[in-house]
Amino acid sequence: MPALPAGLPLPGGGSMNRGRRWVRSDVGLAVVLGCFASAVVVGIAAMPADVPVNLVFLPLVLGILFLSNRVLRWFAAFIMVALTAAAILQDTYQVRVVVALCVMYGLSALVIALSLRRDHVGVGPIRGQSMLVDLRDRILAQGEIPELPEGWLVQSALSSAGGSPFAGDFVVATASDRGRRMELVVVDVSGKGEAAGTRALQLSGAMGGLVAALPPDRFFPAANDYLLQRAWEEGFATAVHVSVDLRTGDFELRSAGHPPAVQREAGSGRWKPLRPDGPVLGIVDDAEFSCHRGRLAPGDSLLLYTDGMVELPRRDIDLGIDHMMGEAESLLRGSWDGLARRLVAAVGSRDDDRALLVVHRRP
Known part of the structure; x- marks a missing residue:
């Protein structure tokens, strides 16, 4: 039977x-x-x-x-x-x-x-809360650096307020144009720590899809429309987006109410802030975002970061940027390896989320 x-x-x-x-x-x-x-x-x-x-x-x-x-x-x-x-x-x-x-x-x-x-x-129960770990991992997966051609180094580092596993800062990284371009976005969602974690999760997924599917000049307008449609109580975010041609080093940089990116020119060894204009995402309809076009020559670098890296109570943000650039120059006397992680550990507010992205074209 x-x-x-x-x-x-x-x-x-x-x-x-x-x-x-x-x-x-x-x-x-x-x-x-x-x-x-x-x-x-x-x-x-x-x-x-x-x-x-x-x-x-x-x-x-x-x-x-x-x-x-x-x-x-x-x-x-x-x-x-x-x-x-x-x-x-x-x-x-x-x-x-x-x-x-x-x-x-x-x-x-x-x-x-x-x-x-x-x-x-x-x-x-606790065994079911692995879901939260999975959500955190999904945010981190959006910032995984794609495989790059020889001669390029990209590093990212994140640190949340109070050591929380969730943060309102995140990085999106993807390749486009059949691997000939690299799209990098650093985002700071309103709030910090776990309070901003759920919004960061939803926004990181949306931005990951948008930045891979749209031309660089249409990415921020689309992200702005997406945030306006969400109608969150704290529905705004600042962001900086750079699109780099991996063959020539030419790049397009756009900012949405974000602290200025900084470029280091290998020839002079100087850092200079790059300040394209653009409103915060999720506030203004039909927002326009200006573009800064530049070039990374061999040995040049870009730093993209969130305000937690440079803002402290009772200190001007420009002083914070100067401090970060000075600390970066000091750390570069050793090695480029692990620069993003070391710089996040060295500067910024421990009471705020921090994110940093380093783009370096090897000489």
């Missing part, structure tokens, strides 16, 4: 693998953890001097990690009821035990609040 397929419905609505699914389900895990917690509670009631109250903390932590929000609320409520029963049943009413039970009771209430917060955000 051939084996029945797994999960085949049986009379009464059952299935052959229901038992295995139940054991692996949240309810099955909650029952196992509940049995353990019950044993601890019984031990506390019977032998308060010998059974550590903190043992109840173990199933509660495992529940936070692995139970769905709905089951977690019921499980935390069960813990609270069991702890109340333990406090009533114990005869000695030791202060140590009563205080510990009250602490655990408060933690259980906090767990219920946490599960409600998860439902509001739309996030499951």
